[in-house]
Amino acid sequence: MQDKIERTIELKAPIARVWRALSDYKEFGQWFCLDIKEPFKVGQLTKATLTYPGYEGLLWEVHIKEMQPERLFSFTWHPAAIDPKVDYSVEEPTLVEFKLEQKDYGTCLTLTESGFEKLPEYRRFEAFRMNDGGWAEQLQNIEKYVSKDNVATK
Amino acid sequence: MKKLSNGQPHSISELTKGTDLTRQAVTKHLRVLESVGIVNGIKSGRESLYRFDPEPLNQAKGYLDIFSEQWDQALNRLKKFVEE
Numbered sequence: 475m476q477d478k479i480e481r482t483i484e485l486k487a488p489i490a491r492v493w494r495a496l497s498d499y500k501e502f503g504q505w506f507c508l509d510i511k512e513p514f515k516v517g518q519l520t521k522a523t524l525t526y527p528g529y530e531g532l533l534w535e536v537h538i539k540e541m542q543p544e545r546l547f548s549f550t551w552h553p554a555a556i557d558p559k560v561d562y563s564v565e566e567p568t569l570v571e572f573k574l575e576q577k578d579y580g581t582c583l584t585l586t587e588s589g590f591e592k593l594p595e596y597r598r599f600e601a602f603r604m605n606d607g608g609w610a611e612q613l614q615n616i617e618k619y620v621s622k623d624n625v626a627t628k
Numbered sequence: 629m630k631k632l633s634n635g636q637p638h639s640i641s642e643l644t645k646g647t648d649l650t651r652q653a654v655t656k657h658l659r660v661l662e663s664v665g666i667v668n669g670i671k672s673g674r675e676s677l678y679r680f681d682p683e684p685l686n687q688a689k690g691y692l693d694i695f696s697e698q699w700d701q702a703l704n705r706l707k708k709f710v711e712e
Contacts, residue, residue, distance in 0.1 A: 479696045483703045487710040495710050505709035506702055553695055583706075585699055590692060596635040596680060598691040 477590030485581045489544045489574055492581040496547045496572050514538050514549075532556050537567065547572040553587070554597070566592035629680075637670055637677035 485492055495501045499520070503510040507526035514520055516538050524532040533556075536549040550567035568589040575582040631643055644654045658678050661667035670677045 477692055479692060479699060481696065481699055481703060483707060485707055485710055491710050495706060501709070505705040507705070581710075583703070585703060587695065587699065590695075594635070 477588075477593075479585070479587040479590075481585045483583050483585070484577070484579060485583055487580050489576045489581045492574055492583060493544045493547075496574075497541055497543070508534055514541065516541050520549075529556070533558060536570075539569070540571075544574055544576075546574070550589075553590075553593075565594065565597065568593070632667065632678065632680040635680060637672070637679040639672075639675040639677055641675070643678070 495505060497514060499510045499513045502508070502514070503522065503525075507524060508522040509525050510520060510522040512520060519535060519537050522534045524530060524534055534551075535555070536551045539548040539550060540546050548569060548571040550569050552562040552565055552567050555562040566589060568587050571584075571586045571588075573584045573586075575584070631638055640651055640654055640658070643658075644651050647654070649657075658667055658669070662669060662678075666681055667678050668681045670679065
């Protein structure tokens with residue numbers, strides 16, 4: 475089964491503006507919430523740290539694949555690779571593609587992320603670990619409950 | 629959870645090792661996870677082994693949904709950024 479994410483968004487902005495927001499590392503960092511140190515270069519690894527509230531300082535790494543101006547920006551990465559003790563490079567990365575299309579209203583942007591079927595099963599759990607609410611919170615609640623109980627029986 | 633998440637079966641002793649939790653606490657924890665279906669107990673000789681089963685998580689919310697939500701949020705930030 476092919477596991478894939480696809481999202482389309484209509485942007486009321488010229489295609490050149492959208493391209494710049496994607497391909498310029500400083501602009502990308504602003505909206506993605508990253509502190510990126512160097513420009514994106516095809517075939518190279520770019521490192522950054524997250525500035526998103528709650529995830530500050532976490533490492534973010536992408537391997538730039540394609541940069542076709544005003545058409546396609548793509549990279550590979552390891553989604554939810556937030557554990558600094560783990561070497562994720564042994565895993566197959568997923569492919570993220572931003573495709574741009576000029577429209578009357580501005581720009582149509584399609585985001586696809588593919589290759590999830592190659593992710594080891596236990597790594598999918600990381601998605602839940604780093605999620606804001608839902609399971610991550612539930613499991614934390616369970617742990618707290620169990621720890622409290624542990625203290626009481628000592 | 630960390631130890632369990634490598635996908636291998638573990639005994640309660642293994643899971644308790646190196647943590648501050650008592651065996652009792654770990655057992656309780658496992659029972660809860662078993663009750664929601666994300667841990668499976670397997671009898672192996674004298675000790676039970678426990679293994680993480682991602683299927684319920686995969687079905688329940690769908691890990692892809694979580695990644696998708698994160699992308700939705702990021703794309704909305706991009707929209708605000710270019711449209712201002």
